[in-house]
Amino acid sequence: MRRYGSAILLLLTGAAILRISLLSELYLRYVQSGLRPYLIVSGTVLVLLGAAAGVARWRGRRSDDHDHDDHDHDDHDHDDHDHDDHDHHGEHGHAHPGPRLAWLLALPAVALLLFPPPALGSYSAGREAAQRAAQGVGTFPALPSGDPVRLTLAEFSSRAIYDSGRSLKGRTVRMTGFVTQDDDGTWYLTRLYVTCCAADATTSKIEIRGAASSDRPPTDAWVTVTGTWHPQGELGSDAAWPPVLDAGSVVRVTQPSDPYEKR
Amino acid sequence: MENRRTVADGLWLAVRTLVYAVLGGAALIAVATVVSVLGPVLALDLYTPPVAAWWTVFTAVAVQGVPFLLLGTVVSAAIGAFVPEKIFSRLLPGNQALAVPVAGAAGVVLPGCECASVPVAGSLMRRGVAPAAALAFLLSAPAINPVVLVATSIAFPGQPTMVLGRLVASLATAVAMGWLWVRFGKEEWLRLPKGRTPSNATTGLRGFASGLQHDFLHAGGFLVLGAAAAATFNIAVPRSVLDVFTGSAWLSVLLLAVLAVVLCVCSEADAFVAASLTGFSPTARLAFMVVGPMVDLKLIALQAGTFGRSFALRFSSVTWVVALASSVLVGWWLL
Numbered sequence: 170m171r172r173y174g175s176a177i178l179l180l181l182t183g184a185a186i187l188r189i190s191l192l193s194e195l196y197l198r199y200v201q202s203g204l205r206p207y208l209i210v211s212g213t214v215l216v217l218l219g220a221a222a223g224v225a226r227w228r229g230r231r232s233d234d235h236d237h238d239d240h241d242h243d244d245h246d247h248d249d250h251d252h253d254d255h256d257h258h259g260e261h262g263h264a265h266p267g268p269r270l271a272w273l274l275a276l277p278a279v280a281l282l283l284f285p286p287p288a289l290g291s292y293s294a295g296r297e298a299a300q301r302a303a304q305g306v307g308t309f310p311a312l313p314s315g316d317p318v319r320l321t322l323a324e325f326s327s328r329a330i331y332d333s334g335r336s337l338k339g340r341t342v343r344m345t346g347f348v349t350q351d352d353d354g355t356w357y358l359t360r361l362y363v364t365c366c367a368a369d370a371t372t373s374k375i376e377i378r379g380a381a382s383s384d385r386p387p388t389d390a391w392v393t394v395t396g397t398w399h400p401q402g403e404l405g406s407d408a409a410w411p412p413v414l415d416a417g418s419v420v421r422v423t424q425p426s427d428p429y430e431k432r
Numbered sequence: 433m434e435n436r437r438t439v440a441d442g443l444w445l446a447v448r449t450l451v452y453a454v455l456g457g458a459a460l461i462a463v464a465t466v467v468s469v470l471g472p473v474l475a476l477d478l479y480t481p482p483v484a485a486w487w488t489v490f491t492a493v494a495v496q497g498v499p500f501l502l503l504g505t506v507v508s509a510a511i512g513a514f515v516p517e518k519i520f521s522r523l524l525p526g527n528q529a530l531a532v533p534v535a536g537a538a539g540v541v542l543p544g545c546e547c548a549s550v551p552v553a554g555s556l557m558r559r560g561v562a563p564a565a566a567l568a569f570l571l572s573a574p575a576i577n578p579v580v581l582v583a584t585s586i587a588f589p590g591q592p593t594m595v596l597g598r599l600v601a602s603l604a605t606a607v608a609m610g611w612l613w614v615r616f617g618k619e620e621w622l623r624l625p626k627g628r629t630p631s632n633a634t635t636g637l638r639g640f641a642s643g644l645q646h647d648f649l650h651a652g653g654f655l656v657l658g659a660a661a662a663a664t665f666n667i668a669v670p671r672s673v674l675d676v677f678t679g680s681a682w683l684s685v686l687l688l689a690v691l692a693v694v695l696c697v698c699s700e701a702d703a704f705v706a707a708s709l710t711g712f713s714p715t716a717r718l719a720f721m722v723v724g725p726m727v728d729l730k731l732i733a734l735q736a737g738t739f740g741r742s743f744a745l746r747f748s749s750v751t752w753v754v755a756l757a758s759s760v761l762v763g764w765w766l767l
Binding site: 175178179182186189196198199200204207208210211214215218221222225269270271272273274276277280281285286287288289290291292293364365366367368369371 | 482488491496498506645654659662666695697698705737
């Protein structure tokens with residue numbers, strides 16, 4: 170088992186990466202879409218490396234006399250110990266902290282293979298105040314045509330709060346996000362933004378009012394909301410935050426494959 | 433006599449086996465029942481939203497780190513296997529004080545986030561580069577490469593001084609740390625990366641594969657450890673506590689410098705996070721972007737794995753102070 174440890178770990182890690190990037194779109198729950206090619210390449214490299222390591226070990230066992238890899242390996246470990254007086258570890262070469270700690274890699278790998286963690290949702294959105302994109306009041310380029318026009322929550326929010334040209338006025342917009350709510354019953358269309366990975370997620374949310382808002386879907390349900398902008402507060406002021414939408418229709422949808430918006 | 437003895441022994445053995453089997457079997461059945469009944473209930477109870485979010489952030493940091501870590505270990509294994517021993521000492525100025533800024537500026541060429549730079553710096557030292565120069569490279573590479581600078585300019589549109597400030601402050605910190613190492617550094621703090629004995633197995637393709645495998649697994653474990661720490665802080669520290677500190681200029685700089693350490697946002701994304709921290713002074717945000725790629729929990733774990741724990745702690749704490757000082761100075765000068 171110990172002989173094949175590194176081969177198994179490399180295969181596990183590579184398989185987990187390939188499972189979420191090549192065989193499904195689960196990687197979008199964790200990182201942004203641009204990383205996909207790199208994930209596929211690294212997954213493949215890791216699987217090949219693991220297979221090579223396994224084959225080398227297996228051959229090594231069959232001809233124990235010419236086991237270059239093993240000798241080589243032992244050499245490092247001894248070398249390591251020479252340099253490593255202040256860090257005393259177990260009696261045997263393999264008690265070295267690096268290789269033993271490498272088993273930690275199995276934790277995310279097995280998690281991704283068997284039960285991939287869900288995308289971040291209302292819990293993370295509720296933990297921090299919604300972020301306001303840092304920008305000043307000014308004019309925006311004209312909205313694309315279309316009725317209703319599809320927008321990201323970020324586009325809607327920045328136009329609602331900073332657009333002195335009021336390009337949202339009179340337009341019907343459609344946005345997709347999940348549901349979060351306040352204690353007083355107000356509910357919001359919410360979406361998280363991810364730049365690099367889920368660790369840097371920030372929130373953007375829009376208060377939903379109007380005719381269709383009375384039948385509030387449960388928290389974390391994904392909905393597509395169609396409606397019109399409800400101007401509120403002075404542009405760029407705190408009172409304009411969060412932006413408000415008068416909803417004409419609220420439709421339950423399945424979670425999109427990319428649960429986050431990109432900046 | 434002998435015969436009866438063996439029969440009695442055999443009987444005794446049979447009885448003991450039976451008792452053990454019954455007791456053990458009963459215990460096994462009991463355990464299996466309890467686990468199968470309580471297990472799912474307990475698992476559901478433990479899988480609360482914070483725990484689920486922890487798992488997501490934890491996996492996200494690890495998944496995000498793997499390609500960059502692999503890039504770093506590929507470069508480092510290639511240096512180990514294909515680059516002749518003396519080439520770096522010929523390329524770099526012999527004088528260490530001169531070699532440090534050259535190596536720091538060379539950080540421009542490694543386009544990746546901080547996970548990639550640790551193994552590369554390790555293999556540079558293995559190849560006879562002076563530790564001071566390799567350390568300057570280690571600090572500057574993730575902060576001043578073109579990918580990161582472009583990301584910064586996108587995150588701060590219309591503020592080229594922010595990009596310039598980041599470049600200057602990061603490079604200054606890296607060079608200052610290299611010089612500090614030349615002056616005060618002690619070899620014994622550094623558990624030098626494994627010096628491989630030159631034999632035919634360690635060079636060429638075979639050496640490349642075995643070096644890559646060893647380096648990746650070695651660093652990967654520490655990456656996962658760092659990801660766990662980052663996820664824990666991400667879930668445990670609500671970002672709304674930040675609003676409390678925005679009032680004082682000095683406190684806010686300190687706070688963002690600490691936040692950069694615990695959040696472990698990768699250096700390609702930290703500009704966007706910094707940009708979203710409105711309400712903080714530009715200097716504080718600069719400090720966030722200068723400290724982040726040089727000192728964070730994930731990086732401390734990776735350095736501990738490569739260079740030894742006692743080195744990682746000393747080096748990271750001094751780097752933190754120097755990075756903070758340099759971003760305050762540059763911020764006061766440029767922003």
